[in-house]
Amino acid sequence: MNGHLRHTAHPATVDDEQGLLVLPDVPDDAPEVLREGIARRRITATTGRCRCGAVLVMPNRAQRRQAARRGGTFTTVRVEHEDGCPATNDVLEPALRAWKATR
Numbered sequence: 001m002n003g004h005l006r007h008t009a010h011p012a013t014v015d016d017e018q019g020l021l022v023l024p025d026v027p028d029d030a031p032e033v034l035r036e037g038i039a040r041r042r043i044t045a046t047t048g049r050c051r052c053g054a055v056l057v058m059p060n061r062a063q064r065r066q067a068a069r070r071g072g073t074f075t076t077v078r079v080e081h082e083d084g085c086p087a088t089n090d091v092l093e094p095a096l097r098a099w100k101a102t103r
């Protein structure tokens with residue numbers, strides 16, 4: 001889904017290492033559920049917690065070293081959102097597809 005949305009990078013610090021958080025922008029003209037889902041993902045990424053109670057798990061040093069060995073500079077974070085949270089792929093992806101179909 002990331003290909004459909006504009007993303008912006010935000011400086012972030014993880015364990016005193018400088019990095020960038022790449023986050024989707026909330027489209028002004030998107031339906032409410034889509035805006036809410038994207039907003040929740042941004043909130044989760046920047047505050048570490050979603051309104052549904054999901055907690056952001058940042059990669060630890062070992063995982064980041066492993067990613068670096070594989071040649072990647074990106075590490076992914078995992079968030080297990082509650083069923084029905086607008087930030088889940090189950091909600092966000094169909095909403096995004098439906099919205100794109102109208103444009």
Ligand SMILES: [Zn+2]
Pocket residue numbers: 040050051052053054081082085086087088
């Ligand atoms: Zn959530």
